[in-house]
Structure formats: C-alpha cells, structure tokens
Amino acid sequence: MSKRSYNQACSLAFAMDLIGERWTWLIVRGLLTGPKRYGELLEQLPGIGTNLLSDRMKTLVEHGIAEKSGKGRQSAYSLTATGEELRSITHQLIRWGRHFDTAEAGRESNGNESLMSMPEWDMLALEAAFVAEKADGVQAVMQLTLSGFTFHLVIRNNSCRAICGTAVEPDVCVTTDSATLIDIGGKRTSLETAEEKVKLKIEGDRSVFNQLFQLFD
Amino acid sequence: MSKRSYNQACSLAFAMDLIGERWTWLIVRGLLTGPKRYGELLEQLPGIGTNLLSDRMKTLVEHGIAEKSGKGRQSAYSLTATGEELRSITHQLIRWGRHFDTAEAGRESNGNESLMSMPEWDMLALEAAFVAEKADGVQAVMQLTLSGFTFHLVIRNNSCRAICGTAVEPDVCVTTDSATLIDIGGKRTSLETAEEKVKLKIEGDRSVFNQLFQLFD
DNA sequence: CTGCATCCGCCTCGATACTG
DNA sequence: CAGTATCGAGGCGGATGCAG
Numbered sequence: 001m002s003k004r005s006y007n008q009a010c011s012l013a014f015a016m017d018l019i020g021e022r023w024t025w026l027i028v029r030g031l032l033t034g035p036k037r038y039g040e041l042l043e044q045l046p047g048i049g050t051n052l053l054s055d056r057m058k059t060l061v062e063h064g065i066a067e068k069s070g071k072g073r074q075s076a077y078s079l080t081a082t083g084e085e086l087r088s089i090t091h092q093l094i095r096w097g098r099h100f101d102t103a104e105a106g107r108e109s110n111g112n113e114s115l116m117s118m119p120e121w122d123m124l125a126l127e128a129a130f131v132a133e134k135a136d137g138v139q140a141v142m143q144l145t146l147s148g149f150t151f152h153l154v155i156r157n158n159s160c161r162a163i164c165g166t167a168v169e170p171d172v173c174v175t176t177d178s179a180t181l182i183d184i185g186g187k188r189t190s191l192e193t194a195e196e197k198v199k200l201k202i203e204g205d206r207s208v209f210n211q212l213f214q215l216f217d
Numbered sequence: 218m219s220k221r222s223y224n225q226a227c228s229l230a231f232a233m234d235l236i237g238e239r240w241t242w243l244i245v246r247g248l249l250t251g252p253k254r255y256g257e258l259l260e261q262l263p264g265i266g267t268n269l270l271s272d273r274m275k276t277l278v279e280h281g282i283a284e285k286s287g288k289g290r291q292s293a294y295s296l297t298a299t300g301e302e303l304r305s306i307t308h309q310l311i312r313w314g315r316h317f318d319t320a321e322a323g324r325e326s327n328g329n330e331s332l333m334s335m336p337e338w339d340m341l342a343l344e345a346a347f348v349a350e351k352a353d354g355v356q357a358v359m360q361l362t363l364s365g366f367t368f369h370l371v372i373r374n375n376s377c378r379a380i381c382g383t384a385v386e387p388d389v390c391v392t393t394d395s396a397t398l399i400d401i402g403g404k405r406t407s408l409e410t411a412e413e414k415v416k417l418k419i420e421g422d423r424s425v426f427n428q429l430f431q432l433f434d
Numbered sequence: 435c436t437g438c439a440t441c442c443g444c445c446t447c448g449a450t451a452c453t454g
Numbered sequence: 455c456a457g458t459a460t461c462g463a464g465g466c467g468g469a470t471g472c473a474g
Contacts (some may be wrong), residue, residue, distance in 0.1 A: 004447090004465075006243065006264070009332040009395070011342060012307060015314030016242055022466075025233055026223065038437055047223070049467045054438055063317065075437085082316050089309045090229060096306065097232030099299050100280065115226040125228060178226070221446080221466090239447075255456050266448045271457060290455070440471075445464105452459070 003059075018063055019086070023048050024056050025093075028079070028086055031066060033120045033151075034164050035078035046116055087127075094128035102186065117178050119149035123162035126153060129185065129216040130160035138215065140208050143170035147177045155212065172204035172212070185216070220276070235280055236303070240265050241273050242310075245296070245303055248283060250337045250368075251381050252295035263333055304344075311345035319403070334395050336366035340379035343370060346402065346433040347377035355432065357425050360387035364394045372429065389421035389429070402433070 006013040019025050023045060030036050030044045042053060057077060060066040065083040069076045079086075126144075135158045143152040143166060152167035153160055180199040183189040191213070194200040202209055223230040236242050240262060247253050247261045259270060274294060277283040282300040286293045296303075343361075352375045360369040360383060369384035370377055397416040400406040408430070411417040419426055 007332055008243075008263075008338070009318075009334040009399075010246075010338040011311040011314030011318050011345070012246055012338070013243065013314075014317040015310050018317065020237065020239070020242060022237070025237060026225075026230065029227075029229055039435095046225075047467070049469095050437085051439065052466065082313075085313055085316075089306060089313065092306045092309070093232050094228040096299075096302055097228030097230075099302075100231040100235065101226075101228050115224055117226040121225070121227040121229070128228070182226075259456095264448070266450095267457065268459080269447065292456080436474090438471105438473085441469090443467090445466075447462105447464080449462090450460085453457085454455105 018059065018065065021056070023052060024060070025090070027053070027056055027060065028065070028083065029090065029121070029124060031077060031079045031083065032087055032090060033123050033162065035069060035076040037076045041077070044118055044120065090124065091128035094125060101182075119146040119151070119178060120164075122146055122178050122181060123151050123164075125182075125185075126216065127160055127162050130155075131215055131217055132158040132160075134215050135160070138211065140171045140212055141167045141169065142209070142212055143167045143173040145173070145175045146181065153212075155215070160215070170204060172202065172206070172209040174200065174202055174209070176200040235276065235282065238273070240269060241277070242307070244270070244273055244277065245282070245300065246307065246338070246341060248294060248296045248300065249304055249307060250340050250379065252286060252293045254293045258294070261335060261337060307341065308345040311342060336363040336368070336395060337381075339363055339395050339398060340368050340381075342399075342402075343433065344377055344379050347372075348432055348434055349375040349377075351432050352377070355428065357388045357429055358384045358386065359426070359429055360384045360390040362390070362392045363398065370429075372432070377432070387421060389419065389423070389426040391417065391419055391426070393417040 003017075005017050019028060026045055027041060030041050036044075038053070038057075041057075042048065042050065045053065057066065060083070061068060061077075064080050065086075066077050067080050069078055122144075135155060138158075139156040141152055141154055143150065150166050151162055151164050152170060153162050154167075176194065176199060180189065180194050184191060184194060184200075191200070195202070220234075222234050236245060243262055244258060247258050253261075255270070255274075258274075259265065259267065262270065274283065277300070278285060278294075281297050282303075283294050284297050286295055339361075352372060355375075356373040358369055358371055360367065367383050368379055368381050369387055370379050371384075372378075393411065393416060397406065397411050401408060401411055401417075406416075408417070412419070
C-alpha cells in the first residue's frame, strides 16, 4: 500500500523515488529501443515478477514517464517526452558502467557465471559509445544484425540513434554477434581478426563502415 | 552472502547493480559535496539503517567508487575518480527530477507532508541548475548562507562548483533559506519580493550577483 | 494467448540495542 | 564516533490463476 519514498525535498530524491526502484531503470532501457508490449518487456527482464512489472508500469504511467498506446489486445508502452529525456542520461550511465564490465567479464571467464545477453542492449550500448564530436558532417545508415536480431543506426546531425528492424537504404550492413562486438569495442579483438574468423561480415560500402567505426569508443 | 544482481551483460545493469540499490545514489550525493564522515552521511540519510549504510559503503569502496581517507577515529569517505564521474550524471538526474518537485510541492501544500530538507542538497541543485553555455568568460565566487549553513560557488571556465564553508574572497554573499531559494528558482517568488520580505539579503558586489543570477535556471 | 492479480516463501530493509 | 548484531515488517521473486 505505502509506496516507499525517501521523503526528501531534493530533486535527486524525487528522481530516485521513481526510477531508483529495483528494475525500473531497466524497464526504461527496454522502452528506449522503441515501444514494447508487456510481454516483450518481460523477456528483457529475466527474474522480475509479473506483478512487479505491472506495478512499475503503473507508477511510470502515473508520473508521465511512460504511456500506453493501444487499449485492448494491441496495447504497448512507450516513453513520454519526460521519459525520453532519460535517454542521454542513460547513455552516460552506460558509459560509466563500462568501468565495471571488464571486471564482470573477468568473472565470466572464471567460468562461474553465465550473464544473460540481449542484442537490444547493444543498441543502447552503441548509442552510448557514439562520440558526437567526431561526427561533424557525417550522415549515414548502418544496419546491424546481431545473432539474428536486426536493427540499424541512423547517424546525422552529430547524433546516433538505434532503431529496431531493417533499414530502407543502408549504406553498409554488418552481421556479427554480441560477444564479438563487445570484444572489438573492448579492444580484445581486432576487426581484422574477427573477419578472418568469420565472426563478422561486412556488406555494402566498406569505406563508410571504416569511417563510422571511428565514431565509437 | 549473495549480492542481488541483475546478472545481465549490459553496462547499464552493471551500473544499476552498484548505484541502483536503495540509498546508494543518495550516499553519492552526500559525497559529491565533499568528504564525509560516517555520522555525517547518516545525518543526510534519515531513515537508513546503520548496517545498511555500512554495507553500502563497503560495496562502494570495494568497487572503487569511494574510498576511506583516515584509518581510526578521523576516518572519512570521499569519492574516487570513478565516483566523481557521477557528478555530471547526477546533475542531469537532478534536472530531470525537477519535473516532479512541483507535484511534490503541491502535495506539500496539501498539508499532509513534511519533506525533510538540507542545505547541502541545494548545493548540488545549484550546480545542476548552472547553465554552462551562458557563462562564457565569467569568473566569480559567490558565498551562500542557507538557514545558517554556509558554502560558496566557484564559477570559472564555464563550470560551477559548490564547496562547503566560507569563501576566501567572495565577490558577493547571499543569506537566505532553502525554501526561499527554491521558490525563486521555481519563479514562484521574485528576487525583489524576497528581499522586501527580508527573506534574502545580498552583500558585496550587487552587479556581480545580478550577472551570476542569470546563469542558473 | 496476452495482460495482469493473487498468494506465499524469502530476503532486504529499517529501527533499536549494543560494542570497540 | 564508527560501526556490528539482532529482529520484525515489508518489498521482492516465482508460481499460479483468471479475465478479456
């Protein structure tokens, strides 16, 4: 009954009252890659209770962070303008979180761990890794297929936006998997090595790819 | 024994595993205004259990976000470089949280609520409200005293940093209280009205104050 | 079949008491 | 002052049930 609140006259406390609860920011992560149905959100949140997701969605809608599009069977949740404002903050938090993924990857290689992984999370990781300052005048569309999941990056006006599904006219298409992408991003594998091992395939304008590749870190 | 983790190969999940737990980001908020002793942190976190603060500090230290300076009686916690990286993110989150403080203020005016308030939180709120783009060439120090608590803002190089204690050579000194400051920031009270009601006092270079006042929103 | 509501065991949290 | 120990209450996680 009683929502647990910090009860502090502080904007940070207000923010944490809403998105600081367990799972909530990861729900927002799901919505940042496009509108999602209830069940689709569940898939991205292994371990969450169905009642908890329901509760969280209620408070997100109630506070104008998310909204329901359809009414009946085809209903889906999407972010409001206020919710969308969390995108850049989330990008920075993802960049900050990278301080720790090497440690976690180490834990993983210790063999005691099987972290779940989803291509949609890489969409946001790529948005976060995009360095806007390097992209002056660059305008291109790159389509990615990770472990069978396809999306594309739209790069223009010094911004990068990842969108689910295939692109209409991609300049270049890349096929690989999450692990390889992360290894390349973490400089543990070179692009060339990945291609040799047939872990990564590039189709389309290769020069565009090389240019775009430089825009991420 | 078992830390509750999302167990996801996602940098956002890594971040939330660390600072997404209850109270943790507010602990960081405390450290963002300077090193703090254990008891000082407790004061800023009404309702937290002492064991919980202890646990949180352990994980923050363990993951290189905070560190202990002294050993015995005079020990204090401060942020590491990794922890300090949360400053700008926290600023943005504070700005985002302002979407909701009007609603909460409304709840407050409904009379059913007494939100706790601390001047140190206003320090960060001011840092967050600072608009770097407006501050080209501005270099000044403004000392604030809110309800008896004194700190000062150092503005230079398009940045604003709030520091506890009195300033050495402040250009202007302001004396007021949190509520008045927030009302002025929220445009509910004008500067002139506040001065007339003797809720706010300005000493020193008034033109500097007027200039600096424009840098915040 | 999707979108939840209900129920229950468990673990975290919050408060108090206690120790170096 | 800086934590540790303990314990009741409640949010969380998982399974199940039900309605549109």
